[in-house]
Amino acid sequence: MLGFYRFLLRLYPASFRGEYGAELEHTFEQSVRDRGPLAAAAAAVADVVPNALLVQLRILRQDVRYGLRAMGRSPGFAVTVVLVTALGVGANTATFSVADFVLLRPLPFSDPNAVVRLCEGPKEGGGWGCMNELSPAA
Amino acid sequence: MTNYAGEAQALLPLPSATFHILLAVSAEPRHGYAIIQDIAARTAGSLRLSAGTLYRSIARMVEQGLLTETSKRPALGDDERRRYYRITPFGTAVARAEMGRLTSLLRLARASGLTPESA
Numbered sequence: 001m002l003g004f005y006r007f008l009l010r011l012y013p014a015s016f017r018g019e020y021g022a023e024l025e026h027t028f029e030q031s032v033r034d035r036g037p038l039a040a041a042a043a044a045v046a047d048v049v050p051n052a053l054l055v056q057l058r059i060l061r062q063d064v065r066y067g068l069r070a071m072g073r074s075p076g077f078a079v080t081v082v083l084v085t086a087l088g089v090g091a092n093t094a095t096f097s098v099a100d101f102v103l104l105r106p107l108p109f110s111d112p113n114a115v116v117r118l119c120e121g122p123k124e125g126g127g128w129g130c131m132n133e134l135s136p137a138a
Numbered sequence: 139m140t141n142y143a144g145e146a147q148a149l150l151p152l153p154s155a156t157f158h159i160l161l162a163v164s165a166e167p168r169h170g171y172a173i174i175q176d177i178a179a180r181t182a183g184s185l186r187l188s189a190g191t192l193y194r195s196i197a198r199m200v201e202q203g204l205l206t207e208t209s210k211r212p213a214l215g216d217d218e219r220r221r222y223y224r225i226t227p228f229g230t231a232v233a234r235a236e237m238g239r240l241t242s243l244l245r246l247a248r249a250s251g252l253t254p255e256s257a
Contacts, residue, residue: 016197019197020193020196020197022219023169023170023219023220023221024189024190024193025219026170026171026217026219026220027170027171027174027189027192028189030171031189044189046188047188047189047190047191050190051188051191051194052190055197058194058198
């Protein structure tokens, strides 16, 4: 039963778990003694899930606040970081968009495996030239 | 003596759980489960904090400086995982400020003729 509770505690951020995990386990053991294992486990699920979410949100809020304060202290560096990140994200998006359309997606008509390339031209002289629309002859 | 009045006012109104936790540790340091039991006993079972709510509140209250962990353990042979928390002077100031706020509110309600039905 304690293993199940420890698994549930993984929903909390590691820092919170490190600080209060042992005590939470101790309180759960008391709860098992008071209410019985099934009722204690049900109560633990109803307790840990929303509280872990709230703790995660609180830590996220702290991190965002800390980040904004740090950006406020050195705005030049912050603007550079944002621009470089935006450039990186933009370049990646463009590369993968092109790769998706050119390499991954099937051709936009049915039975693309049956597509053939027709070529015609003089056998002698300049070799074969393609006369169809996909690759017009030069 | 440090004057915490301004800082204390900034934390008001206190969440109900926070006020109850401050009351539970105002007389003596207590560990988490003892705080839960004390609150349940003082409210005749109408408020029973879950462990998650308790430790989430304790984490915030320690950050705000309302509580502090104490290394003094009341009994030998106590479970080592238990951690004891005591109220800080700032915590006492905040609890007093909240009590003042609630007293004023009660006075206003009484002046308006509002009394509990069971009174």
